Amino acid sequence: MPREYKTIEEVAGPLMLVREVSGVTYNELGEIELANGEKRRCKVLEVDGSNALVQLFDSATGINPATSKVRFSGRVMELGVSADMLSRVFDGLGRPIDNGPEILPEKRMDINGLPMNPAARSYPQEFIQTGVSAIDGLNTLVRGQKLPIFSASGLPHAQLAAQIARQAKVRGTDEQFAVVFAALGITYEEADYFIQSFRETGAIDRTVLFINLANDPAVERIATPRMALTAAEYLAFEQNMHVLVIMTDITNYADALREVSAARKEVPSRRGYPGYMYTDLATLYERAGRQRGKTGSITMIPILTMPEDDKTHPIPDLTGYITEGQIILSRELYRKNIAPPIDVLPSLSRLKDKGIGEGKTRADHADTMNQLFSAYARGKDAKELMVILGEAALTEIDKKYAKFADEFEKEYVSQGYDVNRDIEATLDIGWKLLRILPRSELKRIKDEYLDKYYEE
Numbered sequence: 219m220p221r222e223y224k225t226i227e228e229v230a231g232p233l234m235l236v237r238e239v240s241g242v243t244y245n246e247l248g249e250i251e252l253a254n255g256e257k258r259r260c261k262v263l264e265v266d267g268s269n270a271l272v273q274l275f276d277s278a279t280g281i282n283p284a285t286s287k288v289r290f291s292g293r294v295m296e297l298g299v300s301a302d303m304l305s306r307v308f309d310g311l312g313r314p315i316d317n318g319p320e321i322l323p324e325k326r327m328d329i330n331g332l333p334m335n336p337a338a339r340s341y342p343q344e345f346i347q348t349g350v351s352a353i354d355g356l357n358t359l360v361r362g363q364k365l366p367i368f369s370a371s372g373l374p375h376a377q378l379a380a381q382i383a384r385q386a387k388v389r390g391t392d393e394q395f396a397v398v399f400a401a402l403g404i405t406y407e408e409a410d411y412f413i414q415s416f417r418e419t420g421a422i423d424r425t426v427l428f429i430n431l432a433n434d435p436a437v438e439r440i441a442t443p444r445m446a447l448t449a450a451e452y453l454a455f456e457q458n459m460h461v462l463v464i465m466t467d468i469t470n471y472a473d474a475l476r477e478v479s480a481a482r483k484e485v486p487s488r489r490g491y492p493g494y495m496y497t498d499l500a501t502l503y504e505r506a507g508r509q510r511g512k513t514g515s516i517t518m519i520p521i522l523t524m525p526e527d528d529k530t531h532p533i534p535d536l537t538g539y540i541t542e543g544q545i546i547l548s549r550e551l552y553r554k555n556i557a558p559p560i561d562v563l564p565s566l567s568r569l570k571d572k573g574i575g576e577g578k579t580r581a582d583h584a585d586t587m588n589q590l591f592s593a594y595a596r597g598k599d600a601k602e603l604m605v606i607l608g609e610a611a612l613t614e615i616d617k618k619y620a621k622f623a624d625e626f627e628k629e630y631v632s633q634g635y636d637v638n639r640d641i642e643a644t645l646d647i648g649w650k651l652l653r654i655l656p657r658s659e660l661k662r663i664k665d666e667y668l669d670k671y672y673e674e
Contacts, residue, residue, distance in 0.1 A: 221290050226283035227269075231481040232437055234260065234272045234281070236288050242270045245294045245330065250274070253285035260288070261295060261437070263482070273437050273478065275311070294330070297445050298323025299452040303426045304396060307413060310430030310442035329444040331451060331505050340508040342542075345573040346462070346517060349385035349638035350378070352560035352631045353567075355648060356587055357545055359517065360573035361388060361460060362508035364541040366468075366520045368534050370527045373547045376408055377635045378558045379466050379521055384421040385638045386462050393513065394459040397425045400446035403432050403439050403470025426453075436474035443471060447505045447516075454514035461514065463506065466521035472499075472533045488532045496536045503540045543567040556632040563595060579641045582667040586648045589662040590626070593655060597623025615659070622654045 221242070227235040234250075246262045258281070264271040272288070297312045300321050307316035314320060342362030347354055359365050369375035383397045399416075401409055409429045416422040426449050430442040443465050450461045465471075472491060479492035487493035506518035520541070524534050527549065538544055543566040551559035574583040597619040604612055604620060612620065630647050633639060639647075649671045652660060657672055 224287045229278045236270045239270045248290045296326040297448045300324045307427045310438040312445045329448045343572045345578045348382045351644040355644040356562050357565045357567040358570040358573045360569040362515045364506045364518045367545045369547045380415045381635045396459045398450040398463045400428045400465045436477045439474035454516045458514045463518045468520045468522035585663040
């Protein structure tokens with residue numbers, strides 16, 4: 219039975235204090251009714267004795283504490299889920315915004331989810347093909363993994379995110395694959411780009427979009443990724459689908475967290491972010507994975523723009539601790555018109571060894587991957603020497619490595635945002651580039667693979 223109170227003490231920014239309440243619980247939803255009959259939604263952030271601190275989902279403008287009343291619903295925030303969510307577009311609070319009908323939910327799920335018992339987790343090991351060579355060939359994505367993309371302001375992470383969402387698939391199975399796409403604090407133009415991109419290629423049919431715009435309330439931004447992950451958990455663990463969750467931009471999410479924390483007058487931690495940001499991000503990222511006894515899985519690619527291109531900033535720093543690696547976009551490669559500008563040397567997928575090899579990709583994958591890394595690193599060193607000492611100072615073999623580095627960036631890393639390469643095409647391009655170097659230099663590849671692929 220909803221409980222109604224006319225004891226609003228004060229309204230400060232997105233927060234409101236209600237006195238003399240009873241039986242109100244943390245995270246409970248409420249409704250504020252203004253004197254003119256207008257209704258606004260809110261959520262309980264903190265309960266201290268008979269005082270409840272409430273967070274507003276809408277603007278605080280026009281709320282008069284003397285004439286407004288609050289009604290608590292007794293329910294936490296839930297998302298009505300159904301298989302009909304595929305191909306639909308929702309706002310940050312799970313309401314349809316594509317002019318389609320309301321979803322008829324098969325069930326309602328708490329958006330905060332339940333932590334996955336570590337003992338019930340299965341180890342990520344199946345290869346997911348994104349169609350992007352720099353990821354598939356060198357920093358392979360594995361089903362159930364959390365692999366963030368670290369970008370920077372002005373770099374084309376939106377195009378890369380849309381490309382992965384359109385192209386990603388689990389190979390060699392007829393199991394259903396879905397994408398849950400959560401856009402956090404983006405502009406209307408970006409939102410429109412994602413929706414149109416998915417519609418044009420037909421990828422929308424297997425995609426659920428949650429879109430929170432930059433002018434939407436910060437509180438909604440905190441709920442949006444949880445809405446998306448709740449939809450993903452339903453599709454993965456109840457509909458047995460393989461779900462790829464892409465979230466962009468986590469930096470906007472963390473800024474919303476900081477905004478609400480500042481309004482609550484909490485003691486700030488590094489750069490003004492709340493001290494519990496690590497825990498908060500972990501409650502999102504750790505919802506990805508595979509469960510024993512269930513065929514479905516959740517794989518996650520969070521995308522974040524590093525403020526001031528700084529890898530040590532709290533957001534990428536804490537994300538790196540929780541996730542299994544990172545894909546890093548480079549401003550230098552972007553200036554060279556490499557698309558996507560993935561910097562493969564500092565990028566890392568900690569689970570890549572688990573998803574490659576015979577029966578998953580191809581037997582020569584691990585050897586060629588190591589050789590490409592090694593040759594590219596040496597090629598970049600040779601190019602730096604060339605800048606300092608001039609080309610004449612390089613040995614013949616160093617010149618070949620320098621040429622390899624240039625060709626590697628142009629042919630292997632750069633493929634545009636519309637090209638979908640399968641893993642065989644990616645590996646074949648790798649071999650084509652390795653033929654620039656003499657066979658005697660390819661010390662990381664077994665002779666049987668050199669006999670088979672190098673001479674072709």
